Amino acid sequence: MSIRDVATAAGVSYQTVSRVINNHPSVKPSTRDRVLAAIDELGFRRNSTALALASGRSRAVTVLTSNTTHYGYASILQGIEETARAAAYSVGVGVLESTDEADEAAIAAQVQRAADSGGGLIVIAYDPAGVRALGAVPAELPVVGVVETPASPPGDDRPWVWADDREAAYEATRHLLSLGHETVHYVAIPSSTRRTSARTTGWQQALREAGAPEPLPLQGSWGPAGGHTAGLQLAQDTDVTAILCGNDDLALGVIRALHEAGRPVPGEVSVAGFDDAPHSAYLTPSLTTVRLDFTGLGRSAFALLHGALEESAQIAPHPVSVPELVVRESSGPPPARG
Amino acid sequence: MSIRDVATAAGVSYQTVSRVINNHPSVKPSTRDRVLAAIDELGFRRNSTALALASGRSRAVTVLTSNTTHYGYASILQGIEETARAAAYSVGVGVLESTDEADEAAIAAQVQRAADSGGGLIVIAYDPAGVRALGAVPAELPVVGVVETPASPPGDDRPWVWADDREAAYEATRHLLSLGHETVHYVAIPSSTRRTSARTTGWQQALREAGAPEPLPLQGSWGPAGGHTAGLQLAQDTDVTAILCGNDDLALGVIRALHEAGRPVPGEVSVAGFDDAPHSAYLTPSLTTVRLDFTGLGRSAFALLHGALEESAQIAPHPVSVPELVVRESSGPPPARG
């Protein structure tokens, strides 16, 4: 079942069939109708592999990401898939195993694989593996990075997309300070341990402006286990009354640790997270957190890539989705001084 | 940069280059070395699109799934990607929007898209949208379904993969009964509302064997919101002392609802979930649940598909991963009778 079969059935040459399926203007309406009828009758579907080979354009996007079981990552992927589908693009995924020491070779191999499969690339670069992958992309390959707020405004040649998580961390920290806490501690997601990390920067800025003590950030992992470890440590220090966490899972682990240490939330310690995962509103206590529009980020990332890949597609401006602080039960005033 | 450039550089015909990159035996070692050297020097990488078109095999798998932000779905995808990568397959994803009334046309379109992209197909069919997609796959397309435990053992021609969730539901229910509860209520995930649903069946079987009353299952959604609604309803009935939920998110919503209704868990009501999501161990109370090996399921699904796609790959037997009951704080004996 090829273009030639359709041509035979319609009594035209196969080039004419090609014109019809490509909406080429110069085809006599009656001819077009005959061809369309034949396509319909035979159930013809154009072979996308041949299309890609002949045209050099593949209408494909590969998403490179770490562990997709994290809510934010999965939501971004969902947003990309949704927009990509609407644009008739196929979406592939490559997982960057986030081993403790991210394997350079494995990351390079994943980037290569993505390049081989043609089309464009979107890299979710919230973590070290993603950041390295983004750095390993060859110059000629169209790529969009989903990143933390950059330290300095990137040039227009930097196809990046981000939520303003520096501002978000700033707001969340100010919220906790406004409740009367002397300072706010921070349990970081992996990439945030660098001084340039957006969330860390926003948190520090809020502390500095308030003249509050600036404790060192604690290193967390991505999951609740890391939060639990950090939480047990922070629970030892009775001066700690407010903790901001790099994501909701971390916050969950911290709250659990505080519970085990006999320090009630928010009675003795306030905790806030990042992401607003679906379950965060249903925890007890429900979690104060910052809602990030991950799906929107995914959509923006694809739109930007689409613009780079096809002239006809409009090039979106640097899209910045606005995070929103959601105050729930896990944050409150500090305990009365003893 | 093509096979011809390599041929020129190595001083051979391009067919010989083809033989070398395909590990064809009949190539003189010295020739092979020259070709390999040229490949290395030029940084040649074989064009996978041309390979697919010429050979008719695409080394690609498309995963059709509903909302990938759910832990189980994302884990299955992760397992597939891992094994697929090892086999040098690319993995594509298509999301089945799980609107209230799953749109037949949209589902059919996604199946078509997957078919067009060549290679094989894996459908995650835990929910109505997935089940329909699996049913809409044309006979000639190689497909593997990740499904709930089938009602009756399928023939070997049914390329299905599942965890034994009927048995798992049975065990979880028995656990709750063994603690002294008179009966166990069930909050179902969407697909489980059919009489044939594996989890529902396992739950009912345990009740029947124990001679316990068999309440009607409650309809939940996939997320905590559905659990919350169901939980508020169940909280009204003080006879309810044990609730099994179709997944951990549902359980989380139920626990929250019970909390709001002033019915402590596990003091007055015991709750158990399904999945063992990463955060479930860190909830307060930590969640009794059934751990399902989703990643393993994904791996098995790909192995089965790989076997169907390539004769050389070994065909795995029907792989059944064994779920494991994890008892934590959310389940305990019923309150003493008044």
Add this chain to the structure above:
DNA sequence: CTGAAAGCGCTTACAG
């Protein structure tokens, strides 16, 4: 062991 031909299903100029 290696080369020359035909073809996978399309598109892109080139003719008319």
Add this chain to the structure above:
DNA sequence: CTGAAAGCGCTTACAG
């Protein structure tokens, strides 16, 4: 408006 040619980068028989 429509057809005939060449080619995308490979593989698969067919020759020798």
